Amino acid sequence: MKLTIHGAARQVTGSMHLLEVDQYKILVDCGLDYEKDRSIQTNEDFPFNPGDIDVVILTHAHIDHSGNLPTLIRLGFNGQILCTPPTADLTELLLLDSVNIFMRKAHKGSNKRGKGKFNTGAQPLYLQKHVMDTVERFVTIGFNRPFRINGNVELTFIPVGHLLGAASAVLKVTEHGEEKSIAFTGDIGRKNYPVLNDPEELPQVDYLVSESTYGGRYHTKDKSVEETLIEVIDKACVKEQGRLIIPAFSIGRTQSLVYALNKIFTEGKLPQVKVFVDSPMATMATGIFRKYHSLVNQEAQAFYKDKGDEFEFDNLTYVETLKDSRQISNYYEPCIIISSAGMLEGGRIQDHLFYNIQNYYCTILFIGYCAKGTLGFRLLRGDPIVHIKDRELAVYATIKKTDVLSAHGDHDDLLNNIKHQDKTKLKKVFLVHGEGESMKLLADACEDAGYSVTIPEKDVVYDL
Template sequence: MKLTIHGAAMQVTGSMHLLQVGQYKILVDCGLDYEKEHNVQVNEDFDFRPEEIDVVVLTHAHIDHSGNLPTLVRLGFSGQILCTPPTADLTELLLLDSVNIFMQKAQKGRRHKRHRHQSAGAQPLYLQKHVMDTVDRFVTIGFNRPFRINGDIELTFITAGHLLGAASAVFKVNDNGVEKTIAFTGDIGRKNYPVLNDPEPLPPVDYLVSESTYGGRLHTKDVSAEQVLTEIIDKVCLKEQGRLIIPAFSIGRTQSLVFALNKIFSSGLLAPVKVFVDSPMATMATGIFRKHHQHVNPEAQEFYNKQGDEFEFENLTYVENLKDSRQVSNYYEPCIIISSAGMLEGGRIQDHLFYNIQNYYCTILFIGYCAKGTLGHRLLRGDSIVHIKDRDLAVYATIKQTDVLSAHGDHDDLLNNIKQQNKDTLKQVFLVHGEAGSMQLLADAAEQEGYHVTIPEKKGLTYEL
């Protein structure tokens, strides 16, 4: 049995790992690499032949795990893509949105090309046809239901808690008569997170491939999302009579944020404030959350049974068309605008930033991780001038960040996930999906507990298991 790390080595995005049992090849995740400085075409450069992959296992829908699947299909992959039912529905939404972003960037490149080769570099990575070809390959599997991929390999999805439908993938393998087990955590969520179920413990395995996004970092403790949001909204919207803009991923983060706001306003903690959710994809994703309501956590189900839809409340408006979105910019009363994308790379959020980044009475609140190279990362590091929609704009708005709605487990969560394994039987931990410093801090902590840890330093490294 062999493991090859083809993505998310010493970085967060582009998760892609190849598990080979004999001649059978399983690709775990096929994510888009965001960190290639505006050259998405490098995502075509697979270090293997796509047609030789037998099956893909998708841990969850986020683009850094799913976003390169249509490229894989376009270049020859013809097998099944195994995932949970919510992941299948959410991934389709995200992939179609990626096509829109690619097309917008291609049009922008054609308008502003200076040299002939720049136009070619801006071509879409894939088209809607390739997304639909990808969706046709989805085969859905429920949680905790062992699925036999072939005579030698069994797959079980375990709840990861990071996103609706997110799963850790556990493989039981017969490798030339020897039983071996390996688990890929995907992205690990947090306990007591709005809407989502808590991550479930993994069974004992021989090898563990673990994410490390928040290695070395601890989330804010002993304070709820409602408490933090209440304080910020009270200051920005009620006392300063200003505007609060919250960049949020349309799928997952927006639904958890809306539920938190619902609890705040329905309980009377604050006077009503107008809330706009300006993302058609968020509206569609919320419909998928309703469709798969059996997968939301007990708190959300109880709220629904007692008070109604957790994703609806007075003063909440889901903005659907572009005309209404532009009218939001002309709404001069205090308000909260939730829009995508969370890292500010495309989407309607860029329009709201364009009109508000120089507004002293505007606060931009980040509630999630922003990868290096993104506009969100540049704002968070304190750039005083940023480039938005072909213009360089000074940053006068207040930039804030909170981790109370981060859907990733922190250092302790990641370490505890490793410590659930018996250090005498767990042969190796591989750390992926994290920046170098985060990986090293998590590796040091795990090694102090007696575990053997490997940090793949670059993609393409193969390990005999």
């Protein structure tokens, strides 16, 4: 059995791991790599022949895990993609959105070069046809249901929270009469997260490929999600009678935020404040959450039985059209605007910022990570002037940040997931999906606990 980390090796994005059992090749995740030194187009430079891959296992829908699947198919992959049912539906939604982003960039380039001409550097990585080809390859498997991939390999998906349908992939492999096991954690969620179930413990395995995103970092634990939101809303919308803008990713983060707000207002913990969810994708994703309602956590299911749909309440409006989105600027009562994207690098959120960044009575609350170079990063850094929609605008709005809605487990969560493994059985931990410092801090903690750890280099083959 051989393991090669082709993506998310000593970096966060582009998860892609190759497991070879005899001549059978299994690819675990196939995400877009959008590190700062790579262009989107370099994602088609696979370090293997896509036609040689026998099967793909997809841990969850996020683009850094799923976003390069259509490219893999476009370049020759002809096998099945194994995932949970919610992952299949959410991935289709995210991949179609990626096509729209590619096309906007391509047309933006063509406008600079002249009518009808594409900018060579901005050619779409794939088109809607390739996404539809990808969707046709999905074979869905429920949680905790062993699925035999072939005579020698059995797959089981274990719930890990993080996102609806997200799973760790546990593989039992029989090779030359010997049974071995390996688990790929995907992205590990956190306990007591709104809407999502807690991560389940993994069975004992021989090898563990673990994410390390929050290695060395710890979430705020002194306040709950609701307590944090109440404090911010009370100041921004009740006392100051202003507006609160929350940039939030459409899939996962928005649904958890809406549910938390629903509980706050339904239980009378704050006066009623108008809430706008301004993201067509968030509306579609919420429909998928409703479709798989049996997979949300027990608290959300109990709320549904007692008080109704956790994603609907009286003062909530899902904004559909662009025209309606622009009308929000004319709403002069206190309000909360939830809009994508979380790092402010596109989407309707830029319109809301354009009209509110110079509003002293506006608060912008970040609830997720903002990569270096993004508008969100510059605002969090405290830049007094920012560039939005071809304008230089002074920042008069209040900028706040909280990590209570981060869907990633922190250092303790990651370490405890590893420490659940019997150190006499677990031969090796491979750390992926993290920045260098995070990986090192988590590796040091694992070694202190008595585990053998490797931070793999990209494209290096490890014999297991």
